[in-house]
Amino acid sequence: METEIKFALSPDARARIEQHARPLALVGETSHIDHTTYFDTAGQTLRKAGFSLRVRHRLESGGYVQTVKSVGNGTLHRREWEWPVAAPRPDLARLAEVEALPTLSADGLQPVFRTEVNRSRFVLAPAAGTKLELALDEGAVVADNKSEPLSEMEIELKAGSEDVLFRVGLDFLTVAPLALLNESKAERGYSLLGGSGPAARTARPIVLDPDSSVPAAFRCLAEALLDHLLANQPAALRGDTREGVHQMRVAIRRLRSLLVLFDHVLEPHPRDCFDVELRRLGQLLGAPRDWDVFLDETLPRAVKDTYSLRWVEPLRALAAQRQHAAHQAAKKAVFEPAFTRFVLAFEAWSRSIYATLPRIDRPLKELAPGMLSRLSRKVDKRLEAMETTDPASRHELRKSAKKLRYAIEYFEGLYGDAAGAYHKRCNALQKRLGVLNDLATMTRLASELTTDGRIDLAPALGILDDRGNVLAAKALRKLDTTVRKFERQAPFWK
Numbered sequence: 001m002e003t004e005i006k007f008a009l010s011p012d013a014r015a016r017i018e019q020h021a022r023p024l025a026l027v028g029e030t031s032h033i034d035h036t037t038y039f040d041t042a043g044q045t046l047r048k049a050g051f052s053l054r055v056r057h058r059l060e061s062g063g064y065v066q067t068v069k070s071v072g073n074g075t076l077h078r079r080e081w082e083w084p085v086a087a088p089r090p091d092l093a094r095l096a097e098v099e100a101l102p103t104l105s106a107d108g109l110q111p112v113f114r115t116e117v118n119r120s121r122f123v124l125a126p127a128a129g130t131k132l133e134l135a136l137d138e139g140a141v142v143a144d145n146k147s148e149p150l151s152e153m154e155i156e157l158k159a160g161s162e163d164v165l166f167r168v169g170l171d172f173l174t175v176a177p178l179a180l181l182n183e184s185k186a187e188r189g190y191s192l193l194g195g196s197g198p199a200a201r202t203a204r205p206i207v208l209d210p211d212s213s214v215p216a217a218f219r220c221l222a223e224a225l226l227d228h229l230l231a232n233q234p235a236a237l238r239g240d241t242r243e244g245v246h247q248m249r250v251a252i253r254r255l256r257s258l259l260v261l262f263d264h265v266l267e268p269h270p271r272d273c274f275d276v277e278l279r280r281l282g283q284l285l286g287a288p289r290d291w292d293v294f295l296d297e298t299l300p301r302a303v304k305d306t307y308s309l310r311w312v313e314p315l316r317a318l319a320a321q322r323q324h325a326a327h328q329a330a331k332k333a334v335f336e337p338a339f340t341r342f343v344l345a346f347e348a349w350s351r352s353i354y355a356t357l358p359r360i361d362r363p364l365k366e367l368a369p370g371m372l373s374r375l376s377r378k379v380d381k382r383l384e385a386m387e388t389t390d391p392a393s394r395h396e397l398r399k400s401a402k403k404l405r406y407a408i409e410y411f412e413g414l415y416g417d418a419a420g421a422y423h424k425r426c427n428a429l430q431k432r433l434g435v436l437n438d439l440a441t442m443t444r445l446a447s448e449l450t451t452d453g454r455i456d457l458a459p460a461l462g463i464l465d466d467r468g469n470v471l472a473a474k475a476l477r478k479l480d481t482t483v484r485k486f487e488r489q490a491p492f493w494k
Contacts, residue, residue: 130160197239222350291323398433
């Protein structure tokens, strides 16, 4: 498994990084020019299976190297297989060594795009037993008659501990304002070839070993949730933007829920600091999602007759402007040094022995019932306190139900099918509350649009408030049934 961090690199940042790296390097800076050709079938069999295949020609040496990489999660961890080859085409005999790679034929493979890169390389040893390769790349991705410039920096772990890699990344961040770049050269080539940007990715199931210790379980979950966050950064920036931002928001919520679930076993100061930053990011990513739901779902549900549409159309047009601005702010947030700093710091901390409290190295299955009970009691307390017609109290219950649902999903490996019925009821409760929350958000956002002197939008606000109340009344009747079913479902962990 290969672990590397990749950053976008401006000319000014490159100069600073080079100046900082030279005195730290074990070997003086080396430079070379690589021409790399990527291969696939006409139907992109390799891409669909989650692999890339390339043959790299290093001009200085004249040799060829064939490499297969797994797409992995599109984040910091990828599997890699590499062999020297005699020609500029793939050696199919070597591909048999790659597990799960589709069967390929020489006739079926064809060049699909290429990269031309001038690479400067440094070898670093920041700690005993650790070896890193720092590469600064300038060049272009070329597909058909189209090309796209690339300028990036990679730090790859060659030997040693991953937390050292992340701390070195943080060290470079003090030298230059670096932004994480989680789109590989292969992914950029395919996007250029097909004219469509990166796709969003939903979270993959997490299966914990039933015999995991508490620290090991926290590390495993933290890594998976960060992978989900980072895997969607390329889509949020220049692909399926709406779904990419939504999936990043989901990942942020899941990370916050993880800190709540493990609250009593984590070192409190870093836990609280990371929660503050996650809350900030969640607000920035939540704003565009709220406008998306407003324009695509709740507004069309609330207003269908032609007369009302005429009044609401100016409000809808202004909402579209706010939606665009919110998405631009979200893109900026996930391509800033602050986001880079959070990811690298959380990666390093969550893997370290300093994340959990001393003497907490016990089997997770011993503590899991208590962890689930704590979240369940919070749901029960908020169910009891909920004012049915109060959006704020419903929203608090919804957040607690969602945290409990996430926890059940995290611990599925411990309980298996026994968790199914309870998870179903919890999910239904959270979704029913979500419908009501979307209606309350519709009224809130519409009210925001009528500020700044837009008195002409007041009639539209009245229409939406009236329609929202009608839809909310129907949803509340369904909520009552959902709550009763949830309350009758016995906790599976007791």
